Each structure stands twice: as structure tokens, then as C-alpha cells.
């Protein structure tokens with residue numbers, strides 16, 4: 376049959392243009408209500424017969440979803456179920472996540488999202504997010520215009536090189552920006568249509584993926600040097616032109632690129648790196664709150680970090696900023712932060728020190744292991760950001776408890792299996808005296824007649840609120856001071872009842888109020904410092920709360 380004939384022939388199937396309004400709404404995840412369409416709406420939208428006759432409330436739908444999730448045999452199955460729900464009924468998805476945030480966060484984000492990324496090529500079902508690859512070079516602006524929501528206000532972008540603690544997952548790292556933006560909506564109420572997840576596919580060095588015919592990314596090794604930089608730069612410029620004023624969060628880039636890109640773009644783009652700055656703020660908030668348990672002062676703390684990557688250096692930088700606020704010079708403040716990395720104690724004179732580590736390479740005799748470093752430096756706080764499990768050994772924790780009445784021990788590496796020690800080990804080996812927090816959740820621990828509830832130093836306490844504050848105030852920039860302010864806000868929201876149970880963070884179930892307060896404080900900084908042309912409202916917190924998305928169905932008339 377000729378092409379002309381084909382064109383003339385009328386469609387035998389109903390084309391999407393001919394579908395009536397109701398069916399379109401039923402298949403649009405943003406507008407769909409499933410069995411919650413009212414009798415009236417079913418009549419008006421011609422949905423009678425297309426839905427089971429019983430009208431359910433959203434609360435009843437939530438019950439069904441919870442039943443289904445809890446019946447699934449694995450977390451990955453739960454993740455797939457939740458993503459499928461997000462694809463067909465976004466409001467219901469967010470209602471479930473928001474009402475059960477402690478239960479759902481480990482599924483839609485770490486640790487399950489990591490497993491989902493590792494399996495991404497096999498579990499892939501429906502497109503979500505936006506891909507920009509090396510093949511798009513020269514056309515990035517044009518293709519960004521294909522994104523259907525013109526009001527994108529926040530982009531989370533990764534190149535997939537360092538996904539959580541799992542390494543290079545190439546284009547399959549897309550689960551991370553998707554998951555992170557779901558948290559922006561769930562935790563801080565940034566409307567889903569304003570969130571844009573982006574994968575910058577520059578290739579992968581992961582052999583397993585390159586040899587897998589189902590891999591979704593481009594088949595080549597990672598671009599480096601100018602080939603890489605040109606794509607990143609084209610993307611940054613295009614994103615700002617297509618979505619004016621957009622906030623860009625860079626996420627899970629390899630450590631050298633992360634520090635480099637942050638430095639390169641933070642001064643001319645509204646941009647931050649959660650792995651560096653967000654982690655810095657959440658950990659420093661935990662340390663500030665710990666002072667209320669230990670009775671110490673920030674100025675007297677000596678912190679030893681295991682791991683001198685994005686997270687460790689990010690925390691040290693925010694800690695230094697906090698000490699500077701207290702009148703300590705930057706140089707002296709840095710001397711209160713010490714690092715042990717894969718090569719032992721970071722000290723002056725050691726070979727090949729990476730640029731981001733240089734400010735923390737102090738004069739000291741070289742020591743090749745953590746235990747001896749702990750004994751030599753006698754830190755008040757030990758923070759694990761090495762991705763190396765069980766490195767806070769019994770001897771290390773006992774040494775910390777030897778010279779500290781209340782040693783601060785944060786095992787922050789993710790996922791749970793990578794934690795430097797477990798909550799139980801920290802409490803047991805310190806005779807119940809450790810002030811403990813972790814990156815991934817640990818169950819409460821019974822020790823003697825006390826039950827400790829370990830706090831989770833989850834970045835989700837910080838980045839959604841900071842992002843919300845920047846968006847609401849239309850700030851042109853994201854500053855280090857905003858992260859420090861966020862750390863203070865978070866620490867102030869830890870209640871005495873939390874501290875009594877050993878928890879240095881508020882419960883995750885309070886996350887919406889936490890994010891709103893952080894957003895208000897960040898927005899206030901933007902107004903006060905002239906980072907925005909928008910006039911300051913009378914009540915900044917009310918403005919923030921007003922903006923926040925709530926998962927409520929629309930009414931169709």
C-alpha cells in the first residue's frame with residue numbers, strides 16, 4: 376500500500392484526539408482519581424462503565440495501596456508497585472508516601488532505590504525523567520523543549536558516575552534524580568510538575584552494563600576532558616534558557632567532577648550539590664544537637680572523619696562555617712577537622728593530596744590506621760563517610776569512650792550494610808554512652824534498662840527545605856550560609872523528648888513542618904541579602920506553606 380493511501384485511510388481505532396475528555400483524564404496520572412471519581416464526575420466525564428461502580432474515598436484507596444505494598448515479598452517489588460502507582464495516580468502516590476514517610480522513604484529512596492538502579496535495565500517499564508546524551512551535543516536546548524511541563528522550577532541532574540555507594544551505574548542511575556525529586560514533593564511540597572529529573576548520559580565504565588544488551592544508556596566508555604565539559608556546559612546554559620530561574624541540584628557525580636562543577640557553576644547559576652553541601656548541613660545539625668546531650672560547645676569539638684570525599688569534606692566545610700560564626704578564624708576552624716582516608720591520616724607532606732583535601736592536611740606525624748589516629752588525636756566526634764563497613768571496630772569505639780564521657784559517633788555510610796558500625800555496636804561498646812546517628816535507618820536498641828532510638832542523618836531533612844526556600848523566594852543563588860542556616864534550623868527543631876531517647880534529629884514524620892521552617896529561614900536570607908527581585912512578604916513562613924503542594928484530588932465540573 377502506498378504512503379498516500381495509508382494517509383487517506385481513516386483510523387479504525389479511536390485516535391487519541393477522538394477520545395473523550397474523561398478517558399484522557401483517566402489515563403493522565405496528574406488528573407486521574409481512579410475509583411474516587413464521584414457519581415457526578417462519572418456522569419459528566421462519560422466514565423460510567425469504565426470504572427467499577429463503587430465510589431471510594433481517597434482514604435479507602437490509600438488502604439488498598441498499603442495492603443498491596445505490605446503484601447509484596449521484597450522492597451524492590453514495593454518500589455515497582457509504588458512507581459507504577461506514581462505513573463497512574465500521582466496524588467494517591469504522594470498521599471501514601473506523605474502519610475507513611477518513615478515506611479516509604481527507604482523504598483522510594485535509599486536503600487531500595489540503589490537496588491532499583493542496579494536492576495534498572497531489567498525492570499524498566501515506562502519513561503520517567505529526561506535523558507540528555509552525548510549524541511544530543513549541539514541540540515540540548517532544542518530537545519529540552521520536549522519536556523511537557525514548561526514550569527519546571529527544579530532540576531536534579533546526575534551523570535550516574537557515583538550512585539550512592541554503588542559506583543558507576545551509567546544511565547541506569549536515573550532512579551536517583553527521580554527518587555530525589557519525589558522527596559522534594561513529599562517532604563517539601565514542591566509541585567510534581569515543577570520537578571525535572573535529568574540523566575546526563577556521557578557513557579559508562581561499568582563493564583557489566585556495557586556487555587548487557589538491555590542496558591539503556593549509550594554504548595561507550597565515559598567521556599572525559601573537553602568532550603565531557605562541553606556537554607555539561609551546553610546543558611547548564613540550555614537549562615537556564617528553557618526554564619528561566621530554574622534551581623539545579625547536581626547529584627551523584629564522581630567526586631572530582633562534583634567538586635569541580637560545583638566551584639565552576641555555583642557563582643553564575645542557581646545551583647548546589649546535595650552530596651557536598653546538603654550532607655554538610657545535615658551532619659552539622661546532628662553535631663549541634665549533640666551538644667545538648669554532651670553539654671559541650673561547638674568551638675571545643677575536634678572531629679575526626681573516616682573518608683575524605685564529597686560527604687566528609689562537605690561536612691567539614693559547613694562545620695568550619697559554623698565555627699567562623701562563633702568568631703573562630705577559618706584557619707583555626709579547619710584545624711579542628713582531621714581526616715583519615717584510604718591512605719591513612721591526611722597530613723601535610725603526604726604525596727598527591729587532591730585539591731579538595733588540601734585545606735585539611737595539617738602538620739602531624741603520618742599514621743597509617745584509624746585506631747592509632749583516634750588514640751593520638753583524641754577527637755570528641757568520629758564521623759564515618761568512607762563507604763567501608765565495620766571500620767569503627769570495638770577497639771575504635773572503646774578508645775572514643777575512654778577519653779569522652781559522651782563520644783559522638785556517626786556512622787553515616789549508606790546503605791545500611793556499608794555503615795562503619797551498627798547502632799547496637801556503638802551503644803554496646805561505649806557502655807550506652809555514645810551519641811549515635813547513622814546514614815541509613817537502624818531499629819531502636821535496648822541496652823540495659825534504656826531504649827535508644829538512633830537518629831538518621833538523612834539528607835532529606837535539608838535539601839527539600841533549602842530547595843523550597845530558594846524556589847519560593849526566587850533566589851538567584853544558593854549560598855553556603857543558607858546551608859548553615861538550615862543546619863541551625865534543623866538542630867533547633869530537635870525536641871528534648873528526642874534527645875532523651877538519644878536521637879539528634881526530629882522524627883521523619885515531622886518532615887513537612889521541618890522543611891517549611893527551613894524554607895522560610897532560607898527564603899528570609901534571600902530577601903535580606905537581595906538575592907531576589909521579589910518583594911519580601913509580611914509572613915515568609917505563611918508564603919512557604921501556601922505554596923506547598925498537597926495531594927488532593929481536583930473536582931471536575
Ligand code: NAD
Nearest residue numbers: 540630682683684685686716717760761762787788789814
Ligand atoms: P566519595 O567517593 O567522594 O568518598 C569516599 C572517601 O572514602 C574517599 O575519601 C576515600 O579515600 C575514602 N575511603 C575509601 N576507603 C577507605 C578506607 N578503607 N578507609 C578510610 N577511608 C576510605 O564518597 P562520598 O560521596 O563522600 O560518600 C561516602 C559515603 O558517605 C557513602 O557511603 C555515602 O552513602 C555516605 N553518605 C552519607 C550521607 C548521609 O548520611 N546523609 C550523605 C552523603 C554520603
